[in-house]
Amino acid sequence: MEIFNHLATGFSVALAPMNLILVLVGCFVGTLIGSLPGIGPINGVAILLPLAYAMGFPPESALILLAGVYYGAEYGGRISSILLNVPGDAGAIMTTLDGFPMSKRGEGGRALALSAVSSFAGSIGALLLMVISAPLLSQLAIQFGPSEYVLLMIFAFTCLATMVGSRPVKTLVGVLIGLLLATVGVDSGTGVLRFTMGIPNFFDGVDFLVVVIGMFAISEVLALLEQWARNDLSITPVGRSFVSFADLMKVKWVVLRSTIIGFLIGVLPGTGASIASAVAYGTEKRFAEGDNSQFGNGDIRGLAAPEAANNASAAGSMVPMLTLGIPGSGTTAILLGALMMFNITPGPLLFEQQPQIAWGLIASMFVGNLALLVMNLPMIGIFVRLLSIRQAYLVPVIVMLTFVGIYSIHGDSFDLYFMVLLGLFGFLLRKLHFSLAPVILGLVLGEVLEENLRRALSISGGDWSILLNGPMTYTLATATLVALLAPGLWRLWKKSRRADGAVDRKLVEEE
Amino acid sequence: MYDRIFAGTLLLLSGLIAWTAVGFDVPFQYEPLGPKAFPVILSILMALTAGWLLVKPSRNDWHPDRSVLMKLLAGLATMTLYAVLFESAGFIVATFLVGTVFSWLFGEKPWRAAAYSLALSLCGYFLLKDLLQLNVPAGALLGG
Amino acid sequence: MKFKFGALLLTGGLTLAANALAFEPSKPECIAPAKPGGGFDLTCRVVSNGFADAGLLKTPMAVTFMPGGVGAVAYNHINASRPDDGDALIAFSSGSLLNIAQGKFGKDLDESDARWVGAAGVDYGAVIVKADAPWNTLAELVADIQKEPTKYVLGAGGGVGSQDWMKAAILMKSSSVDPKSMRYVAYEGGGEALAALMGGHIQVYPGDVGEMKGQLEAGKVKMLAVMSPERLDGEFAGIPTAKEQGFDAEWTILRGYYLGPKVSDDAYDYWSAQFSKAYDSPAFMQTVADKGLMPFKMQGQEFDQYVKQRVSYMRDLAREAGLID
Numbered sequence: 011m012e013i014f015n016h017l018a019t020g021f022s023v024a025l026a027p028m029n030l031i032l033v034l035v036g037c038f039v040g041t042l043i044g045s046l047p048g049i050g051p052i053n054g055v056a057i058l059l060p061l062a063y064a065m066g067f068p069p070e071s072a073l074i075l076l077a078g079v080y081y082g083a084e085y086g087g088r089i090s091s092i093l094l095n096v097p098g099d100a101g102a103i104m105t106t107l108d109g110f111p112m113s114k115r116g117e118g119g120r121a122l123a124l125s126a127v128s129s130f131a132g133s134i135g136a137l138l139l140m141v142i143s144a145p146l147l148s149q150l151a152i153q154f155g156p157s158e159y160v161l162l163m164i165f166a167f168t169c170l171a172t173m174v175g176s177r178p179v180k181t182l183v184g185v186l187i188g189l190l191l192a193t194v195g196v197d198s199g200t201g202v203l204r205f206t207m208g209i210p211n212f213f214d215g216v217d218f219l220v221v222v223i224g225m226f227a228i229s230e231v232l233a234l235l236e237q238w239a240r241n242d243l244s245i246t247p248v249g250r251s252f253v254s255f256a257d258l259m260k261v262k263w264v265v266l267r268s269t270i271i272g273f274l275i276g277v278l279p280g281t282g283a284s285i286a287s288a289v290a291y292g293t294e295k296r297f298a299e300g301d302n303s304q305f306g307n308g309d310i311r312g313l314a315a316p317e318a319a320n321n322a323s324a325a326g327s328m329v330p331m332l333t334l335g336i337p338g339s340g341t342t343a344i345l346l347g348a349l350m351m352f353n354i355t356p357g358p359l360l361f362e363q364q365p366q367i368a369w370g371l372i373a374s375m376f377v378g379n380l381a382l383l384v385m386n387l388p389m390i391g392i393f394v395r396l397l398s399i400r401q402a403y404l405v406p407v408i409v410m411l412t413f414v415g416i417y418s419i420h421g422d423s424f425d426l427y428f429m430v431l432l433g434l435f436g437f438l439l440r441k442l443h444f445s446l447a448p449v450i451l452g453l454v455l456g457e458v459l460e461e462n463l464r465r466a467l468s469i470s471g472g473d474w475s476i477l478l479n480g481p482m483t484y485t486l487a488t489a490t491l492v493a494l495l496a497p498g499l500w501r502l503w504k505k506s507r508r509a510d511g512a513v514d515r516k517l518v519e520e521e
Numbered sequence: 522m523y524d525r526i527f528a529g530t531l532l533l534l535s536g537l538i539a540w541t542a543v544g545f546d547v548p549f550q551y552e553p554l555g556p557k558a559f560p561v562i563l564s565i566l567m568a569l570t571a572g573w574l575l576v577k578p579s580r581n582d583w584h585p586d587r588s589v590l591m592k593l594l595a596g597l598a599t600m601t602l603y604a605v606l607f608e609s610a611g612f613i614v615a616t617f618l619v620g621t622v623f624s625w626l627f628g629e630k631p632w633r634a635a636a637y638s639l640a641l642s643l644c645g646y647f648l649l650k651d652l653l654q655l656n657v658p659a660g661a662l663l664g665g
Numbered sequence: 666m667k668f669k670f671g672a673l674l675l676t677g678g679l680t681l682a683a684n685a686l687a688f689e690p691s692k693p694e695c696i697a698p699a700k701p702g703g704g705f706d707l708t709c710r711v712v713s714n715g716f717a718d719a720g721l722l723k724t725p726m727a728v729t730f731m732p733g734g735v736g737a738v739a740y741n742h743i744n745a746s747r748p749d750d751g752d753a754l755i756a757f758s759s760g761s762l763l764n765i766a767q768g769k770f771g772k773d774l775d776e777s778d779a780r781w782v783g784a785a786g787v788d789y790g791a792v793i794v795k796a797d798a799p800w801n802t803l804a805e806l807v808a809d810i811q812k813e814p815t816k817y818v819l820g821a822g823g824g825v826g827s828q829d830w831m832k833a834a835i836l837m838k839s840s841s842v843d844p845k846s847m848r849y850v851a852y853e854g855g856g857e858a859l860a861a862l863m864g865g866h867i868q869v870y871p872g873d874v875g876e877m878k879g880q881l882e883a884g885k886v887k888m889l890a891v892m893s894p895e896r897l898d899g900e901f902a903g904i905p906t907a908k909e910q911g912f913d914a915e916w917t918i919l920r921g922y923y924l925g926p927k928v929s930d931d932a933y934d935y936w937s938a939q940f941s942k943a944y945d946s947p948a949f950m951q952t953v954a955d956k957g958l959m960p961f962k963m964q965g966q967e968f969d970q971y972v973k974q975r976v977s978y979m980r981d982l983a984r985e986a987g988l989i990d
Contacts, residue, residue, distance in 0.1 A: 152864035155861070196769075199825070200825045335856075420738065
């Protein structure tokens with residue numbers, strides 16, 4: 011098998027002592043950076059990039075270091091999501107939904123361990139998929155045109171329809187707010203400024219991270235203040251809980267499905283960890299219906315799904331970057347920039363001309379993920395201690411980190427004011443029992459949906475039939491219909507089975 | 522009650538959004554939708570859902586009393602102050618002041634809150650600026 | 666404090682009399698008005714790494730990021746908060762100039778609100794199609810488009826009024842097709858547009874020469890024409906210009922730097938002199954080439970004039986296209 015030869019080449023690069031140290035350093039720094047709210051993989055990679063350049067590492071080593079940071083950040087992002095209800099980065103939003111309730115119950119250790127294992131499984135699964143199918147998938151990914159994106163977004167919305175919240179109408183309002191926020195900025199089709207109120211900071215649209223950190227972190231600070239004022243700031247039980255074998259067995263199919271979903275969505279340019287984890291969560295919620303579902307209240311399946319998916323998508327987004335030279339996400343765009351800085355042009359020839367870089371990187375991801383799992387599990391005890399820090403000491407740190415993180419994106423105070431405003435808004439939404447995740451997802455999905463719908467229509471010259479133009483669109487449309495109708499059919503089927511069972515028993519009794 | 526106020530605000534907002542969107546002036550466009558269609562459709566949907574919420578609001582279980590409101594306002598004011606001071610006074614001064622207030626708001630004794638925040642701002646500055654190379658404003662104190 | 670300041674001014678004045686180049690940046694900085702990894706980042710790396718390699722910097726130059734509106738946020742920030750900061754070079758591209766020309770940098774700001782100081786280099790537009798496309802020359806492509814303007818889809822990394830759209834529109838105009846009648850799709854950046862080209866969703870991509878190096882080598886795409894005034898050197902020497910194929914379609918992508926509008930003449934002259942030294946340094950020019958740019962050596966007043974000329978040319982184009990009144 012040729013693949014094994016390539017992998018052997020890769021591992022000989024990745025296991026060279028120097029590179030091994032770099033991948034470990036990268037993973038460690040990444041976990042650290044990812045765990046700080048507002049400071050995500052983009053910052054991490056951007057920080058280390060000039061450093062790697064200045065230190066004069068060979069390109070494969072530099073890339074291994076940076077990929078380690080990227081991966082580490084995906085692991086680190088979940089820590090504050092689970093323990094503090096503050097997502098460390100965009101891909102970790104869905105993790106708050108079930109992770110935080112678990113840690114509130116005193117199962118912080120179990121949640122962290124389970125998410126580490128799910129992340130690991132998601133990454134390794136996605137890497138295997140990548141090794142087997144990268145060239146084929148990259149061809150499929152470019153076949154994915156505007157119509158396919160539109161249908162994928164519609165599918166994502168149907169997955170989310172029943173996702174969270176006390177009342178469907180409130181979920182809908184949340185999604186609409188997010189969708190409207192997505193329209194702010196320069197319209198990509200016509201260059202017209204929409205809803206910018208003449209403020210240049212809005213020209214590129216509302217920054218996603220500012221919204222996430224404002225609505226989650228700042229509103230959490232306000233919520234903590236309220237609880238303190240009401241004197242019901244219960245000290246979260248720390249507990250010595252850990253993940254059990256039974257837990258792992260319960261989520262194995264969840265993780266497998268979410269890995270595949272996450273990987274595939276990651277491969278598509280323009281869709282990343284946040285969409286992947288949302289779709290995985292929505293799908294698993296559907297699967298869990300009627301099966302003692304505790305989604306939203308600390309269901310381990312609701313934690314495993316987004317965690318496996320966001321890590322799988324991180325691996326997936328490497329596929330178009332390495333094989334086609336097309337970045338699939340913001341972070342891979344930076345990795346691409348890093349490659350260019352070393353005079354390497356990623357693209358179709360990378361695997362042929364510089365196999366030590368391409369395969370060394372892939373092999374280092376296996377090594378890095380193993381290292382992250384080994385590094386993370388023993389550290390859970392330390393992370394959980396975070397919960398026993400008094401609010402008087404913890405809150406100033408959260409506020410400080412969010413402000414630094416947001417300021418460092420644009421270097422402009424404007425974002426800080428906007429973040430505080432969004433924090434107030436998020437707090438009010440929470441008090442009125444709106445869920446915040448739909449707002450964020452509306453913001454992410456809305457842009458992709460609108461842009462691609464309009465792209466499709468400008469390709470067809472206004473003919474709407476372009477939306478159903480090939481096998482992939484049919485598949486997606488069918489999947490959407492299934493997602494819409496499945497719960498109803500499932501209930502019907504169960505009812506009829508129960509009825510049958512009742513009849514059976516009756517017969518038995520009569521005999 | 523709060524639901525009704527919120528829904529009413531959304532209703533007004535959706536009207537404003539639709540009105541603004543209709544006014545977008547496009548030189549020309551290559552597709553039938555253009556920049557107007559999406560916001561207009563969304564604002565109509567928003568108006569419908571807001572109307573629904575106005576007619577059938579959820580029961581409200583949030584009853585902030587005076588002390589809670591004061592705390593919240595204090596928190597908001599402090600964070601706004603942080604935003605004001607962050608660039609002008611620099612990270613260390615701003616973090617020291619704001620950290621002290623927050624620590625105090627959560628029940629720490631003033632001098633201990635101040636001591637903690639001083640340590641936090643100094644450590645934070647060097648960790649974030651020098652170790653993580655983040656863009657942290659030094660402010661007038663350090664001549665930046 | 667006051668006294669010290671006065672003394673400083675005095676000494677400043679004295680040295681000024683003695684030596685016109687008294688300015689020395691204490692904390693040199695390059696502001697890239699985009700997120701890390703993009704074109705502006707590369708532009709800043711040209712000056713920060715290139716000046717360092719050429720031995721022109723006493724203190725290393727930091728690169729900071731201020732994304733937003735192809736430079737609009739940085740332009741506004743500099744004008745509002747630090748118009749006289751002589752330490753900060755800000756990267757710009759002809760995309761920024763095009764937006765200034767259309768008044769998209771804010772109502773009150775135009776090209777006179779900055780001191781344009783030096784060029785990093787240039788890149789040129791290119792007409793790119795898939796490797797297995799039926800066309801081998803620009804004329805063949807144009808003939809097909811003229812026959813059925815709506816059959817072939819052009820797509821690039823920006824909407825109406827963006828640099829990429831301008832390239833498409835100029836190309837159409839030069840082949841006497843109304844730019845309004847072409848089929849044009851806007852993507853988010855060149856990468857997405859390139860993916861769409863390879864996926865067959867669009868047929869023509871008016872991209873940039875520099876970014877196509879790897880794809881050309883791999884034989885995935887064909888470059889039918891470069892939109893430069895003359896043929897390029899090196900690996901692109903075999904590709905004819907649009908002009909020599911009979912189409913008056915030129916687009917130069919300029920990358921360079923400006924200083925705040927109220928920066929002292931000392932500081933301006935200092936940076937201008939640094940650029941002129943850099944252009945003579947092989948190390949700097951190597952950095953320029955490494956970042957995928959072609960040499961373009963112009964600095965100081967001459968450059969300032971050149972940029973202002975470009976903006977007014979772009980304003981005419983935009984007016985002609987009906988983008989502004």
